[in-house]
Every structure is written in structure tokens, then in C-alpha cells.
Amino acid sequence: MAKNGIGQSISNFISGLSSALSFGGESVVGLSIGSSSIKLVELKKSGKAWKLLHFGMVQLPEDAIINREIVNQIAIIESIKTLVNQLKLKTKNVCISLSGTSLIIKRMVVEVKNVRELQDSVFWEAEQYIPFDISEVVMDYQVLSRSKDYKTDVLLVAVKRSVLESYMNCVQEAGLKAKIVDIDFFALQNCFEANYPTSSAEAVAVVDIGASAVKTAVCYAGIPVFTKDSAVGGKNLTSEIQRNLNLSYVDAESLKVGGGQAIPQEVSDLMHIMGENLATEVKRSIDFYNASSTGAPVSYILLTGGSSKIPGLSKLVEDATGLPTQIANPFNSISYDPAVFTQDYLSAVAPIAAVPLGLALRAGAK
Template sequence: MEFHPCFAILNRAFLYMAIRIPNLSKLASIEVSSFFKKTPPKTQGERKVGLNIGHGAITACEVSFGAQHQLILEQCARKEIVKDKPIASQLKDFLHESKFQSKQVNMSLKGHGVVVRFLSFPKMNRSDFASSIQFEAEKYLPFSLSEVVLDYQIIEDIAVPPKTDLNTMKVILVAARKTEIDKLVNLAQEIGFKLNVIDVDVFAYVNAFEHSNPEVKNQSVALIDFGAGDTTLAVVDKGALVFSRDIAFGGDDLTEMIHRKLNVPVEEALKIQLDQNLSQPEHKIAVEEGLSRLFQELRSSLNFYYNQNQTATPVETIYVSGGLSQLGVLLELLEKQIETPIKKWDPTSQFTLGEKVSRETLDPLTPYLPVCIGLAIRSK
């Protein structure tokens, strides 16, 4: 097991930690980061590419640091992944076509190769906890400790009802499999880019949200990213990530359910799914039935969060992104089901647009950009 205690900025709204892996030769210059590292590039003109390899598409953004702490969005691109074609060759073609200037890339982990756990421990001083977590961690992980890089962050001290003293502390525990880290390192080398930072999808996502929505830093909000292969739910309370879950249902699953329900080709099912009006009753019924499972999972996840955190501040607003967030019927039904206001958000709202980026070409991409934006604004 590689183990690295973390450090945090005192302001809870800007928690972060970063771990290095000095004992793996391939990773000697790679920073594997975890929570909420906010610092953007500091050198004027410095550029970074945030590269997100999703279930169905590759998305990337190039960001530079301008004068007066200005963040400039220099380039954005997205391309569907072709099944049964090596991802490295697809990435080479994509990056060549997109003409990114920087060769510095930040990437992230998601799925079975990384585990995020939100835990509570008896309050103790940080040095004692750093020693004990090495022995406690294995019971919370599906991997052997020898297989992973492990890190943690103490996110707050909380009072456990009915006690009034602060006797418990919340901890986020993260374990990333070394084999998954190796895959990213090898992939970056194969496509001719220098891998600067390895992050975790949900942390990059939250980083992008907080950068784009500074007005909600003192609120409790939920974030939902509707991906092609899955849906990510995260709860952020006063700037700290306090809960996350990946739900195994995405846009591809909805398309498949419509395809089966209506007995139409997959291409036709996708068109029905994207129809904002759903004027034919049978189409609306098929879409609503397809979404019902997802809504049930989202409700159950939020209820679990509240049951596990009985002093938690109720979520005030749910912010959505991803392909399915473009479905008007989904947002309308979700708001009714969860009884919480739903809003879309734009991860590029706080950026100055570079010469190669226009609002006209950018707007259709914005639902898909949060993770790569969150990666691109990271520095070591």
C-alpha cells in the first residue's frame, strides 16, 4: 500500500489534498490528487488540457491563465467513441483534429478502479488518526491495500445527537488501484502528452461547479451528472463534498428501454428520447417509464444521505448537467419527484473565451464539460 497523509487549506470551502507516488518509477512526476484542489495555473500564459474519457465520448478543454487572474477557455472539443477501436488511436485523432496547443494533460479516474468512502470516526488528533487509518482502511475497501494508493481528508468535526460535544469526525477515504493509474500514465505516453495530474471524476466535477457558481458556497446543494453509462449524484455542503454515488443508469440505458418498449430501432429510440415535445402519448409513456428507475435510485440515494447524516442541512437546489439534462420532461418530472428546485448550470460561465471559442459553438457542449473543466483548472 502507498499511503500519503494530506493537507488542507483552513477554509472548509476550499478543502483539498494531494498525494505523490514516489516509489513507482512511471509515476515519479505525476501528482495523484483528491479533494478540491482549487489552485489554477499561476504562470501567465500557462495552459493545461483537461481530458475526460467517458463511457460514450471523449471531451477535452484547454485553459490558460491570463492577466489579473483571468482564466481563458482556449479550446473545447467532443467526439463520440467508436466501439471496437483502440482508445489510444481515437485519442490521437481527436487531439490532432482539435489542435490543442498544450501538451500538458490532466486526467481522472472513475468506476471500479477507484473507491470513495464517506466515514465517521471517534475524534482524535490528526497524527493518531494518520497512524490508525493505515490499519482501519482495509475493512472499507474491496481491494488489498497492497494494490492501491490510499489517501484521506478529514472534512469536518460533527456533533452526534443527542450529545452536544464534538466527538466525531467525518473523513473521506479514497483508494485508487495502481493498475488503473498505470493505465492512464501509459495512455498519456502513447498519445504523446505529459500527464500532469490524476484526479477523481467527482472531485473534478465539484471543482468546476464551485468555480462557476461562487454564489452558492454557503449553501447545501446536490449535483447530478447524467452520463451515457451512469449517473453521478454528489452533495456539497458549504463547499465540502459530503456524499457521492454513481448510479448504474445513463442515457444509453434509457435509449435501450425505449427501443424495447416501442419495438423501434435504436436510432429511432434515440430520436424519441431527444424529442423535447414528446407529442405522441406512447413516446411520453416510454420515456417516463424508462426514467422511473433512475428517479427511484436518486430518491433512495438522497434518503440514505439524510439518514446517515441526521444533522445535515437539507439540499436547497439540485444542479444538473450531462446529456439527459437537456430533456425538458426529465427536469419537470425530477422536480416533482424529489420536490426540490432543479437548475441547469454552465461550467464555462466564469471564463473569458479565447479566439478559437465562440458562444455559438460552445453552448451545445456545455452540458458535457464539467469534468474536463474541473481538470483543466487544476495545477500541481
């Protein structure tokens, strides 16, 4: 998946780039445009391992991204520029990702004798799964396996062209080049594979709990065999705090994340309720996977995303699902200079670094 990923092909399709993207000896950059903040990870090869050069994050205004579509382009462009300046980033080529309802991911089986007919066949079959006008989408697919009787298992990705272009345009306006457009699920899979060597017979659920979504990718034998995107996340909790305590978005957000101040009991109670809701959502995803898949049962859950910091969430997820659960560390296998990054800093940013790190690794995949 990492080598010939769909994201790369989507990017190729749109901008006609060569499939052999070469970053040479340069650093590689993953840029995650989330609905609450933009995160950037820059890595460089150090021997056989990847070394962290930079990590940065810029908070977005409340309504810059709504339903994962960019509403305030200027805020996105200026935030990317701020990050680039803060980190003194030299590399222009970045890997970005998309998520949300404008994205369709579908695993399907097509039967074609001649591989040259595969693309036509996949795109023909795909139309029935795409709830948009087919002229408005960009499609690509990845072959997962092909049997002797010509049955080909493929993973289809389709995205609304307008959404793809709005993300790419913002990156370009900020002075960078989105050389690869991936999707959050594949970034999570990449991040997981790099940091958690797991037997290929084991299925692991990587769950990213961000500001607007719970994204579950069940990774099995090197493939995200199951993905689910539920539109619930940290912003729901911020809204609840706003409403109950009669606060602005910014004040509610800062109260929620602590920021050195004690969290009032009322906020703690709301957090616990939200934690239970999120745990139920994770359970729903796992149940869905179990019901719809013949793959291996999930052996453990890794949580990522800023909202995985809700106190006690791992335990709540563990109780709801009955599966061992822990917060993922995307820096497990990444080296770094202790004079630049402290252990405490990396632990604090670890949950929000999984997607941008997976994207940087994707950019660096040869």
C-alpha cells in the first residue's frame, strides 16, 4: 500500500505527475489539514531509520473547515504559511490527506480476464457506489489480490474533485506543492506499520479521535481491510462546554485542554460523558467490522487523535469493547535529537502526530 498507494495515483491523475516521485536525499513532509488544526511533520533518513526534524501545529479558527470541506481558504493558507515560517521549512513538496463524506472507500471484487480491462471494469462497477455525479469525482484503485479465476480484489477510492482541488489549491497558495494526496486511513495504517511490528495474521484497530470525527482503520496483513468514519469528535465536547458554561468557543476549548489551569468539575463531568459516547462509537465500529468481515478478529486497539487525551478514554474503550486499548505512540520507531525535542514534548504531541507522521512516511516511501 505504501509503495504504490492510491493517494499517489489520485495525485498523479489530477496533476499529471510522474509516478516515480523522487525526494532524493531531501527531507519528507507530511501536512495534515485537520478540522481544528494543521499539523506538520518533517523527517529525514538517518541510516535505516527516520529521524524527526520538525513537528509543528497551528490552531484553526472554529469555522475554517466545516464537514471536512474548506470554508475559510485564507485561514488555511495563512496557517500553513505560519507553520512553514515557524519551522523554517525548506522542503516544498508535501504529502497531504483527505477524509470525510466527500471521500468514498469501497473494497470490491471485479472479474476480468485481461488486466488491461481492469480499470474500465473497476470504474464501471464503481459508479453504483458513488453518490455524486460521476463527472464530479476523481477515482483510483489499488489491486489487493487476484485469483486464478480472474477475480480481482480491489480497494476503490473516489473523491469529489472540488474538495480535492480546494485542499491542493490552499497548499499551493501557501507556497508548497501537494505532490501526494493520500487519505487519513492510509496515513494511520502507515504510521501503525512503522511503529508497531505485528504478525501479519493479527488485525489491529487504529482509531483516530479528532475534532470532528472518529476514524477507524482495521489493519490486517498490510491492508486497511475496514474503514469507518463517524462524524463525532472533540468539537461536540467543546460545544457542550460552551453551552453549559455559556462560554465562547475559544474559552471552552482552552478550558477543555487544561492549558495549565484546573479543569472545573462540570467540565470533567461533560468530558466523562463524551468519553463514554466515544467509547460506544468505537465499539460500534468494531462490531461493524466483526459483522461485515471474514478477517481475523481485532486483537487490540490503538487510539490516536487529540481527543484520545480525554482522561480515562483508553479504559472506557477497553470496557466498552473488551479489547486491550492504548494510546499509540507514533514516535516509537522514530529517532530524534534530545537537545531539540524532550520526551515530555513528544508525549504531549504524540496523539496529534499520527496522521502527519504517516503522511511523511508515505512521502518517503520509495
